[in-house]
Amino acid sequence: MKLLLAYPAAWRERYGDELASLIEADSGGGRIPWRVKLDVIRAGLAERLRSSGPPEDRMRAGVLLVLESWAAFVVAGIAFAKSAEQAGSDAAYSWVQIAAGVGTLAVLFGIALVARPLSAFLRAGGWQTIHRPVLRATGASGLTVVAFVPLVVWAHHLTYPQRNGSDWLYGGAFLVVAACVVASIGLWTHAAVVTARRLELTRALLAGEAFLAGVTTLAMATTTVAATVWWTGVGGGLLLRMVLLTLVLAGATALGATGTFRAARALRA
């Protein structure tokens, strides 16, 4: 039952069958009502936040939550940067760029830290267990490049107003490419999470990852604050879009803070 994926694997192992049987009995074997679905998802996520198990597992789960929130942050950040092209930049916008750069560096350092365990994992035949998500992500990236190049060529033949809403055909193509970019980011993040769950990581290495997760979260928080300061100064027609994007940035930051908190708590255990 897909609904149970909201719960941690260890919890599903122990209670999954019982809960699935209860959900089936409660819904009379028919469609599961939304009320029940929401209740199960909420309880599953609460269980994830609470999940016990060895501190190393909790640290890893916390760090991976930060990685997932960073992916959501990047998607909203790209949309923010695209919208910001139309407005001027100032000191607050420089802070947005600096903080986003620090976050990117922290994530790249985090990836570099696991290079050796990743290499050992692949040499031990681990590719077989991760090839599907990695190939899916590679395919999505290839599709994005194939769609992106003609779009750039096309954009060079258009005027500024045509590139920014007056040519609906170009606008549609732009949305398709944007969807490909979002899919690529999502699929690479999924592949990274699937892989990271299988790596043999020492406690010291996990502590390093937890530190970088903290830096990433701090960078997300700084970016969100600086972005808010920037667009409140710019105002005008961008207001509604900026409010929505800031809400996504703030949501991703909150998720990152949750992951960092979990990793830090597990580190102290």
Place this chain on the structure above:
Amino acid sequence: MRATDPPFLILTSLSSGPKHGHALLLDIESFAGVRLGPGTLYGAITRLEQRGLIEPLGADDRRRPYRITAAGSESLSAALADLRKLVNEGTARLRAANA
């Protein structure tokens, strides 16, 4: 523990004998008028089992009955005593106000 807290309702239900998840939902609805969601019920079952207040019995197909432990009975008694104190106090104050 408050009277409408899922752990309190589960302990009360199990005090009359072991039950599996669906039987618990139906029993709680019948005596408390509260329809717990399956996720809420199993969240509370997880906590109660971790605290040693209930324990699982052998699985019957995919369903697993639970029973209250001695520690669970003690905890329920203490919660009921607290609740009784509150009921008595509230009743006495209402009576005094209406006298």
